Amino acid sequence: MKIVFMGTPDFSVPSLKALAESHDVAAVFTQPDRPKGRGKKLSMSPVKELALQKNIPVHQPEKLKNNNEVFEIIKSYQPDIIVVVAFGQILPKEILQLPRYGCVNLHASLLPKYRGAAPINWSIINGEKEAGNTTMLMAEGLDTGDMLLKDSIKLDENINAGELHDILASRGAKLLIDTLEGLEANNIVPMPQNDSLSTYASMLSKEMAVIDWNKSAEEIHNFIRGLNPWPVAYSYYENQMLKIYESEVTSQKSTEKPGTVIEVSKSGIKVSCGMGVILIKKIQLPNSKPMYVKDYINGNDLKVKALLGKEK
Template identity: 65%
Template sequence: MKIIFMGTPEFSVPSLSRLIDEFEVSAVFTQPDRPKGRGKNLAMSPVKQLATSYNIPVYQPLRLKKNEEMIELIKNIKPDFIVVVAFGQILPKEVLDIPKYGCINLHASLLPKYRGAAPINWCIIDGENKSGNTTMLMDVGLDTGDILLTEEIDLTSDITAGELHDILMNSGGELLIKTINGIVNNEIKKVKQENDVSTYASMLGKDMANINWEHSSVSIHNFIRGLNPWPIAYTHYENMVMKIYKSRVLNEESNKCIGSIIEVSKEGLKVSTGSGVLLIEEIQFPGKKPLKVKDYIVGNKIDEGVVLK
């Protein structure tokens, strides 16, 4: 069983590791090395680091589309499968048609919901109570291929995007193994996606992380969870940016001005929202480390009555 693996970030690594355990991974494709850190030195992707430790050939084309040299190389390998996990490029039809059994993709959502770049984050921002991984047979669309297998998990009301990322990252490899074996043994029935119920999870950015206190306490709490660990939700305390890492919805109402800090205590900051009261438990101010509110207020002052914006 010859596998070509395509992936780039940390999320892809456990999947590649499981494939190496079970099959022959003939080649790995990953994004080009990128400048990293203060020194801007070129750094290998996490996938490249793992592949090189196993002496697996690594290829890093800027684009696969119309790259005849890379496409010819893939054809010469004659893979049974191409497995894609967060590669960062859309595969052209010429590549999709090469493998004997096809190209399969591991996607971190319950398709057809949350197609696109940031399914984990938007699932939490939207307050979903379920998530999971899906394997699909790739086509030329963006996460539109036939569903092969799914693995569903229940979400708690306080799970963060970072925590869900790690759960799905570590379980995805096993789902890929089941999918490959199921295809080879003709045990999987493909299911076409229902496009009319699909949703799209757009890329995140720092410009969308400013909290709107007009929203409900539940909605803001989900927003904070969904943007942790990046880009981190923030608000303005007077003229300073205050990042918010952790919050809790309180069973309280307030008639105070929306966005105002109505109480400061070791429990946190109680803030009035468009509907309900939110307790902010962990914060970060510029130049400082993230701290629980109870630790921050030991040597610093946060005033009640200030309106967050």
């Protein structure tokens, strides 16, 4: 198939790589270079880096909507199909209708659950026992198109969003190849989504990452792993921001106020929650790197009975 590929972040890279090895990727569309890091140096997207390595033409429009120039560029490639993987822009109707096989999107959830920007994170935050990818024919709504193929995996209770991201990115590439083969052979029956079962996975922000210690140990554990590696769940210890990367649910109970540090050892920091006790294993305080509690307490003090919570 002759493909126009649209994608931007790391998640899209395995898909582009797989498609470039098995099909004719005529062009890549990705987001414009953005300032990154402390120096705010302009950086290209991971998809652009791979496309340049493979000598695939790259286009970086600020917007697709009401952009006739972009429409004409895509049309000039005469794609059989447009493949979209975490591109970051909504495709207008005239582009959706352009290719012979339409536009296919790889979405990192088991649709219709977790439509939207952050399906991997919210599936973990909400304590789902399985996750996966869905390929779909794109429609004008947000992740509302007819479903093509699905691939699901069972979730370990300690997997974090970064680990699940890498697994789904890799498996998604294979699902895409299977989807294109199925469309070409005309043996996939598109299945409409049941909108009444849909849920929305909103964008993440640093502001939403503060821990509510009144929640149960299990809910807080899910929150911590769902926000690792970004934006990272946090609380405050003696007015310093305490980022928490790794935790574990214990079988302990506590009558202490939620947020109270009840024990500090090489195993970690035990904190009383609204229900149960959580063991915090990996932390980061200001001006230091993320480290395991067993390493941190070698040269630093963490007080038992301290109350974690909001900045005073």
